[in-house]
Amino acid sequence: MQNPAEAHGRADARGESPVLTIEIWSDVVCPWCYLGKRRWESALARFPHADDIRTEWRAFELRPHQPTVPGDTLEETMRRDGHTKSELDGIFRWIGELGEQQGIVLQPQHYRPVNSFDAHRLVKLAASHGLADTMTERILRAYHEELRNIADHGVLRALAKDAGVPADEVAALLAEDAHADEVRADEAVAARIGVTSVPSFVVDGREAVHGVLETDALSAMLEQVWARHTAAAGS
Template sequence: MQVEVYFDILCPWCYIGKRRLTTALAGREDAEVVWRSLELDPEGSPTAGPTAAEVIAQYQPSPERAAARVRHIQSLGEAEGVRLDLHKARPVNSFDAHRLVRLGATHGLADDVLERLLHGYHTEGLDIASHEVLEKLGVEAGLEPPAVRRMLEGTEFTEDVRADERSARKRGVRGVPTLVVDGGPPASVIQDPGVLDRLLTPRSHA
């Protein structure tokens, strides 16, 4: 069973969804998870600006509603063992971070690299557009420094990321995190593990 997951490091729901998917797939030796890139803001600045909480507030009718929204997201993260510091995380361009996950995949470390990036951005508030930060996180996830440095200095995996984003449009994937099981219709990952389990089980016997 192949489980493709469209994600962006900037999305707190992706961190929550990754935890829920892990729970749903526990014990399933037949499941292969493939992480697919889908940037929330392809034109995002490489320089950090407002915090994630401030960005959320821009789309809420009042400061009270904004604060409630932030608390809601954080509480869902806490339920999955994830600390989401939306007052520290600052959205930036995530393209090179996606390339780093692709590099991880070639070494069987995609999950480890993505996990380190998510924690670094959402919990530690690190700048994931910084090549220095990306090299540090990639190495901490198990990659060799020369390989990370070479990738960041060049254009390696650029086409892979773009191909993922084209496939998302073709499949009708409009947001993250979204999963596609064995080439089926896209579905949100933000569901209770039990619901995810029901989504996964029928196709595992197809």
Template sequence: MKVEIWSDFMCPFCYIGKRRFEAALNRFPQKDDIEVIYRSFELDPNAAYKPGVSMAELLSVKYGMSVEQAQASNDNITRQAAQLGLTYHLDKILHGNSFDAHRLVHFASQHGKMKEMTERLFYAYFTEARNLEDKELLADLAAEVGLSHEEATSVLKGDAFSAEVRADEEAAHRIGVRGVPFFVLGGKYAVSGAQPEEVFMDALEKAYGEEKPLILVNEDDNSAGACTDGSCDIPSKS
């Protein structure tokens, strides 16, 4: 079964939601049957790194709150992340544009490294407070997960995988995604936001239950008789 996850590297709840979903998936008995695909989403396509401007200051302007209120909100998010083993440094992160980071994930996907690249980018942004607009940094991160530094540099210098990012964003628009993280399970069930682990577990069970083949409860017992391929097995009398 396919699980598609729309997220943005600039979204603190996307990393939290990722961890909660992963915790549920690790508990799911049929986890080996689940294919996870990360989809691109830009919360602010026009975002750009502004040196010297803190996240609290950006939030203050965006939401019309005081810097103190924005800082309190960040502290609350940091505590939620810590409960999942994530270390956030929201007072130090360098907010910017995530388009190239999304392109890099599509490049990584071609080499079987989508999951590793996605995790490395989230960690670089929220824990290490790195600038994801820095193409040299992105190439370095790609190399860290086992990708070619030279190929990653070439991708980032051009416009490769731009169409794939846009396709993900258009798909999100078609199905009505307005915010991230957004999870689509089996093409039918959706979960919006960084929900508790049990919500993801319930969604996995429902989606998988409808997609999996029928389970034969009497696989080792044909005593009732059955006809297949034009012939019939007649049960013997006990």
């Protein structure tokens, strides 16, 4: 089944101009962002004007100084920070159940956090081919479900191949700092408009909605901003 957000990316490539832009700041190593992506897609699927919505993925690094080589698991780190095993078991079970409700696997107890900067650069390259959503989806699945190191260049090359991004451009990207300025620009805008957590949804560059909203809440947000947008267009 075609992903609604991806359909909008392809519409852009054909030269059509969506009416309303929703920017989503997210980090590919964040389970809440994976969950939020699924809920956003569900909200779009039920929105009658979905073809007039443009989704743009914006970069945000939760751990900008994280190394590219995996270290301890998230569970091990949190245990050192004072959390008990029973406490963590409950948290991780809850997160896993939320993922199951959206048809994805979330297993944060096994995550080995790594730097996501190059993964964000790869998404920017993919965006130039109308594949930002496909690339984001593949990286999310690799990190959260397959427990792969998405900072490793070999892994990124394989994921880019899966997403259909030209291999020669991927090789050039990883050999240099291409698209780094775009990632930094996203982060600078986030700082300027007050985005400090992810996922965060920004409507037409103005108002921001933060956190993992339920699908119904995202649908209500879409209805509200659409009504306001069309009223302004008709005035």
